[in-house]
Amino acid sequence: MVENILTTLPGLTLDRSADLPLHAQLAQALRAGILAGRTPPGTRLPATRTLAAELGIGRNTVADAYDQLIAEGYLEARVGSGTRVAPIAPDMLLTTNAENTPAEDAPPPPLSRRGRDLAGALRPVPPPPGKFGYAFQPGIPAFDAFPLASWTRISARCAKNIRAVGDYSDPDGLADLRQAIVAHVKLARGVVCEADQVIVTAGTQAGLDLAARMLIDPQDPVWIEDPGYGGARGAFIGAGANLVPVPVDEEGMDVRTARRMGARPRVIYVTPSHQFPLGMTMSLARRLELLELAEDADAWIIEDDYDSEYRYHGRPLSSLQGLDGGRRVLYVGTFSKTFFPSLRLGYLVVPRDHADAFRKAIRNTGHSAPGLPQLALKEFMAAGHYEAHTRRMRKLYDTRRQMLVDTLHDVAAGTLEPQVREAGMQMPAFLKHRRDDEAMAADLVKRGIAAAPLGRYTLDERNWRPGLMLGFAAVEERFIRPAAETLNAYLEGA
Numbered sequence: 001m002v003e004n005i006l007t008t009l010p011g012l013t014l015d016r017s018a019d020l021p022l023h024a025q026l027a028q029a030l031r032a033g034i035l036a037g038r039t040p041p042g043t044r045l046p047a048t049r050t051l052a053a054e055l056g057i058g059r060n061t062v063a064d065a066y067d068q069l070i071a072e073g074y075l076e077a078r079v080g081s082g083t084r085v086a087p088i089a090p091d092m093l094l095t096t097n098a099e100n101t102p103a104e105d106a107p108p109p110p111l112s113r114r115g116r117d118l119a120g121a122l123r124p125v126p127p128p129p130g131k132f133g134y135a136f137q138p139g140i141p142a143f144d145a146f147p148l149a150s151w152t153r154i155s156a157r158c159a160k161n162i163r164a165v166g167d168y169s170d171p172d173g174l175a176d177l178r179q180a181i182v183a184h185v186k187l188a189r190g191v192v193c194e195a196d197q198v199i200v201t202a203g204t205q206a207g208l209d210l211a212a213r214m215l216i217d218p219q220d221p222v223w224i225e226d227p228g229y230g231g232a233r234g235a236f237i238g239a240g241a242n243l244v245p246v247p248v249d250e251e252g253m254d255v256r257t258a259r260r261m262g263a264r265p266r267v268i269y270v271t272p273s274h275q276f277p278l279g280m281t282m283s284l285a286r287r288l289e290l291l292e293l294a295e296d297a298d299a300w301i302i303e304d305d306y307d308s309e310y311r312y313h314g315r316p317l318s319s320l321q322g323l324d325g326g327r328r329v330l331y332v333g334t335f336s337k338t339f340f341p342s343l344r345l346g347y348l349v350v351p352r353d354h355a356d357a358f359r360k361a362i363r364n365t366g367h368s369a370p371g372l373p374q375l376a377l378k379e380f381m382a383a384g385h386y387e388a389h390t391r392r393m394r395k396l397y398d399t400r401r402q403m404l405v406d407t408l409h410d411v412a413a414g415t416l417e418p419q420v421r422e423a424g425m426q427m428p429a430f431l432k433h434r435r436d437d438e439a440m441a442a443d444l445v446k447r448g449i450a451a452a453p454l455g456r457y458t459l460d461e462r463n464w465r466p467g468l469m470l471g472f473a474a475v476e477e478r479f480i481r482p483a484a485e486t487l488n489a490y491l492e493g494a
Contacts, residue, residue: 014055022057023064030065034074034085041087045075114218114240121234124456130448134474135483136404137450138277138426141337142474145396150385151339155376165371172359173200173347173369177378181333181347184381189308190322191331193349199358200374204306204334204346205231206367211330211348212239212267214361215300220266225253227457227464229276232269232304241267245459248275252282255289265299272320273308277457277469278428279421284317291324301329307337309390310473311423312398326351335377337425338390345369345377397425397473400480404472407484415491418470425473428454430465431491437466440494449487 014025033039045051048062055062066083069075077083111119126137134140158165165174172178178198185191201207208231216222218240224232226245236243244265246258253270268290272282282290294301303320321331331349339345346369350358362368380386408418408429416429431437437453444451451468458464475483 014057023061023068026055026057026062026065027068030069031072031074039085041085043085044081045083045085047082114238118234118238121230121237123230123234127445127450130445130450132448132479132483132486133476134471135449135479136426136468136470136472136475136487138452138469138471139337139341140471140474141340141425142393142396142400143340144474144476145393146340147385147389150383151376151380154379154383154385155372158372158375158379161375162372165375170371171363171368173198174371174374174378177374177381178347180378180381184386185319185331185333185349189305189316189331190318191349192322192326193331194352196359197326197349197352197355199348199350199355199362200369201346201348201362201367202369203336203341203344204304204332205235206344206365206369207332207334207346207348208232208235208302208304209238210358210362210365210367211302211332212236212241213365214354214358215267215302215330216241217266221263223253223258223263223265223268224459225270225275226459227277227454228269228459229271229304229306230457232302233459236267236269243459245463247460247463248278248280250280251286252280253286253290255286255293259293264297265294267300267302268294269302269304270320271304271306273305273311273316274421274423276304276306277426277452277454279419279424279426281317281423287317287320287323291320291329294328299328302332303329304332306332306334307424309338310394310397310425312394312401313422316423321349338386338393339377343373343377345373393473400472400475400477401427403477403480404470404475404484407481411481411485412488412491415488416468426469426471428467429470430454430467434466435494437468440491441468443494444487444490447486447490449483449490451487 012029014022016022018025030039045066048059048066052059052062066075070077074086075083076086175195177200178195181198182193182195185193199210201210212235216236216239219242221244222236222241223244223246224236225248233243244261244263246261247254252272252275270282270290272287274281290301301320305319308316319331321329326349328351332346334346335343336346348358405418405420408416415432417432418427418429421427437455441451441453451470454467454469455464
């Protein structure tokens with residue numbers, strides 16, 4: 001006997017003004033009736049013409065709904081016997097009510113301990129631009145000075161050559177781009193490597209995560225700078241590491257204090273060119289001391305060279321990787337600071353003996369970078385645009401840095417102590433009165449100021465001094481003074 005579907009679905013109405021098409025609404029209602037048991041297995045449904053007439057809709061609309069449920073396995077269509085509800089056993093039905101809502105007494109399985117720890121290592125999402133643009137958000141390059149015309153032209157040309165990058169080849173990065181990276185880091189940073197040691201990743205975070213997976217076993221001690229980069233902490237927590245916060249001084253990571261802490265490191269993470277967030281450059285003596293310690297402990301070093309392109313006076317010191325000869329130092333680089341963060345292109349330079357293992361591993365992690373941006377970047381570098389753009393940004397950022405320093409000395413001398421550094425895209429400024437910098441940063445966002453609290457980067461309270469990270473690279477000159485005045489007015493009234 002053919003079931004009168006309308007009696008099993010009381011209150012069924014189809015809303016012609018809804019965003020959801022009529023056939024999808026009908027399929028949703030029929031599916032709910034089946035799962036709730038109101039339309040049991042074996043029930044024969046009306047012919048499409050009959051149901052269409054009862055509902056006042058087109059026959060094709062009913063046919064589309066039936067076809068959808070047949071594809072999902074809820075209905076079966078047999079020649080000579082019409083369309084029937086599939087014989088789904090009761091114990092195979094989803095534990096749902098008619099609205100397909102999970103039962104309250106059936107919670108999902110728990111996350112892993114590492115999953116919970118990783119989720120707890122929260123890095124706040126930066127706010128969108130406010131009334132002063134990107135004042136004073138750290139880590140953001142100057143969008144207003146980006147060579148958009150050249151980049152757009154090259155990207156459009158590369159998009160026409162999708163066959164060159166449209167498959168699954170080169171998971172470790174396009175060969176020509178890796179060669180271009182080698183030429184750049186050898187000249188600019190003294191890195192010792194060949195193209196087969198370069199792994200192109202989907203941003204710095206992907207590179208750090210891959211390195212952590214390859215180097216760290218659960219509970220391995222990892223020395224990290226404190227205060228230090230939160231993204232690195234997240235990657236190491238995800239690998240199950242035991243984080244050991246090591247204080248920094250004016251020469252970088254305090255190696256002698258670290259030795260007294262007693263935890264023999266498996267990995268040491270540092271930002272020697274421009275310590276994040278305090279901005280000092282690790283001295284040559286300290287670099288050599290750190291390499292000696294790593295040799296004694298048979299430890300790896302991860303050198304994060306996140307913005308070494310932006311040094312304003314004097315030549316930068318050689319990379320740790322270059323001093324080490326590439327034996328136990330992994331070098332991490334990024335294009336997010338010279339281009340824009342959403343480009344999501346970074347790279348690792350790994351020791352030759354383990355390069356093949358890294359190239360194989362990245363196939364299993366999903367950290368490979370998209371091919372089209374790689375191709376565009378390679379062409380951009382080959383045409384000389386990259387070096388020219390970097391030179392222009394170095395001059396622009398130095399101008400904005402000095403303007404911010406002068407303005408803070410002028411309008412905020414009673415509230416802030418800016419730490420003037422010779423490199424980078426942001427500077428720390430200590431608060432002259434000890435306060436809750438996290439709460440202050442949250443209040444400042446409401447006033448159009450996106451400064452980051454130094455407390456966000458600190459694990460051990462003994463290494464914390466309240467202050468704000470003030471990014472200047474993305475702040476147009478016309479916004480620097482009014483933003484600084486707004487910042488100081490808040491600090492004076494807090």
